[in-house]
Amino acid sequence: xxxxxxxxxxxxxxxxxxxxxxxxxxxxxxxxxxxxxxxxxxxxxxxxxxxxxxxxxxxxxxxxxxxxxxxxxxxxxxxxxxxxxxxxxxxxxxxxxxxxxxxxxxxxxxxxxxxxxxxxxxxxxxxxxxxxxxxxxxxxxxxxxxxxxxxxxxxxxxxxxxxxxxxxxxxxxxxxxxxxxxxxxxxxxxxxxxxxxxxxxxx
Amino acid sequence: xxxxxxxxxxxxxxxxxxxxxxxxxxxxxxxxxxxxxxxxxxxxxxxxxxxxxxxxxxxxxxxxxxxxxxxxxxxxxxxxxxxxxxxxxxxxxxxxxxxxxxxxxxxxxxxxxxxxxxxxxxxxxxxxxxxxxxxxxxxxxxxxxxxxxxxxxxxxxxxxxxxxxxxxxxxxxxxxxxxxxxxxxxxxxxxxxxxxxxxxxxx
Numbered sequence: 001x002x003x004x005x006x007x008x009x010x011x012x013x014x015x016x017x018x019x020x021x022x023x024x025x026x027x028x029x030x031x032x033x034x035x036x037x038x039x040x041x042x043x044x045x046x047x048x049x050x051x052x053x054x055x056x057x058x059x060x061x062x063x064x065x066x067x068x069x070x071x072x073x074x075x076x077x078x079x080x081x082x083x084x085x086x087x088x089x090x091x092x093x094x095x096x097x098x099x100x101x102x103x104x105x106x107x108x109x110x111x112x113x114x115x116x117x118x119x120x121x122x123x124x125x126x127x128x129x130x131x132x133x134x135x136x137x138x139x140x141x142x143x144x145x146x147x148x149x150x151x152x153x154x155x156x157x158x159x160x161x162x163x164x165x166x167x168x169x170x171x172x173x174x175x176x177x178x179x180x181x182x183x184x185x186x187x188x189x190x191x192x193x194x195x196x197x198x199x200x201x202x203x
Numbered sequence: 204x205x206x207x208x209x210x211x212x213x214x215x216x217x218x219x220x221x222x223x224x225x226x227x228x229x230x231x232x233x234x235x236x237x238x239x240x241x242x243x244x245x246x247x248x249x250x251x252x253x254x255x256x257x258x259x260x261x262x263x264x265x266x267x268x269x270x271x272x273x274x275x276x277x278x279x280x281x282x283x284x285x286x287x288x289x290x291x292x293x294x295x296x297x298x299x300x301x302x303x304x305x306x307x308x309x310x311x312x313x314x315x316x317x318x319x320x321x322x323x324x325x326x327x328x329x330x331x332x333x334x335x336x337x338x339x340x341x342x343x344x345x346x347x348x349x350x351x352x353x354x355x356x357x358x359x360x361x362x363x364x365x366x367x368x369x370x371x372x373x374x375x376x377x378x379x380x381x382x383x384x385x386x387x388x389x390x391x392x393x394x395x396x397x398x399x400x401x402x403x404x405x406x
Contacts, residue, residue: 014374018221018317020266020308038263042245047356060241061311062356063223065368065384070347075328075370075382077350084373097374101317101382105223105308108264114221114304116319125278144273147280153250153265165268167278170287171217171300179278179304181268 002163002182003117005135006128007091011120013176014097015087020105020112021066022152023059024186030054031108059106066102077102110152110185114165122175125168132163132180141183142166150183158185205366205385206320208338209331210294214323216379217300218290223308223315224269225355226262227389233257234311262309269305280305313355313388317368325378328371335366335383344386345369353386361388 003015023030037050037060047058055067068078076084080100087098123131133140141150142164150162161184169177206218226233240253240263250261258270271281279287283303290301326334336343344353345367353365364387372380 016219016319016372016374018304020223020306038241039245042242057354058356061309062354063308063310063315064354065350065352067350070350072347074373075347075368076373099319099372099374099380099382101221101319101368101384103223103315103317103384105266106264106310107266107308112266112306114306114317116219116302116304144275144278147268147270147273149268151260151265151267153261165278165304169219169302170277170279171219171302177302179302181304181306 001161001184002113002115002132002135002138002180003087004090005131005138006117006119006123006178007093007096009127009131010123012091012096012117013120014118015099016116017083017098017100018114019066019100019102020107020114020152021102022107022109022111023104024109025111026054026067026104034059034106034108055104059104061106063103063105066104068102076100107152110156110183112150112152112181112183115180115182116169117178117180118172119176119178123178124175125166128168128178129166132166137161138163140164140166150181152183155183155185204364204387205316205318205335205338205341205383206290207293208334208341209320209322209326209381210296210299212330212334213326215294215296215299215320216323217321218302219319220286220301220303221317222269222303222305223310223317223355224305225310225312225314226307227312228314229257229270229307237262237309237311258307262307264309266306266308269307271305279303310355313359313386315353315355315384315386318383318385319372320381320383321375322379322381326381327378328369331371331381332369335369340364341366343367343369353384355386358386358388 066079079102084098141162149164165181269282282305286303287301344365352367368384
């Protein structure tokens, strides 16, 4: 969602993503298990005695690699493979290079992503910021002085995706590397809505 | 810690890191605030009424950009700048290119990092795995079939850093991109210990 406006304006060569995914993506029972564990922790139960029916592990005060199956050959899990394939599909670009690391964190609702982008053509930070500000379905939340950036609790219940921490990547050639951090409530619904929005723009 | 053995064996051109940092890095009062918020949530308090003395925001069921000051010009915060400078220093390599995005997640203890590496020379996954397995202070936790990888609660109380999700990066040229996920208890102490270990190996 947040990379698409950059692809349209500057072209995108490569995307490297690390996710911070909520329990909500795994359904209501997963959210309930996280809440149950928090209550058990509050009652003084030991982690070994926490309810672990869904994920089979401690979730409260913990994070872990996404619970989808891992491809034994490549080491990528299904969630990551899905992200890689869907990005190529949405971008209508088989050549865009994508990698992803999907991680669940103890958040009830809304996913975040740390996104590192390599543009095809040089851009200034102001141009990147403009492209993101003007994009449908995106809200720039990026106040450096006040340290206010996208957070799960800020975006919960919102249709738009929040994007912030927008900055030029110090580790890439000048003008082609972009770092950003996004938060969105129920990313799949967001993706569906966005597909509709893109279709509407195209038609 | 986890990239150093790769730098020694294959050379490292670039490192892109996204962190999953615990409350512990901000001290005992920060850990206490997170615990207090969890208890307040359990009592049915509204987020607006949660104790927010340290971070000034909801921490339980949330994640947020690291609380250090953000450089208004570059957009990097102090924690990220420190990681970038310290990596260059530890590697004795001003040319290694590093970028970092530092995020706090609601975990009490132990930090995690999603690390994307670009090697200077080609390597196979087996060679990368060998280099990591043989490194001092590192434990490979990487069971694809069982979906068991590094987690904060697994590494809590351990001196060694856990490394897993070791795989070749599908988005980079063959043999030079490496993805991994590490977890370490009190990374600063780990860094200090590691510096001593490196010094001992060198002397």
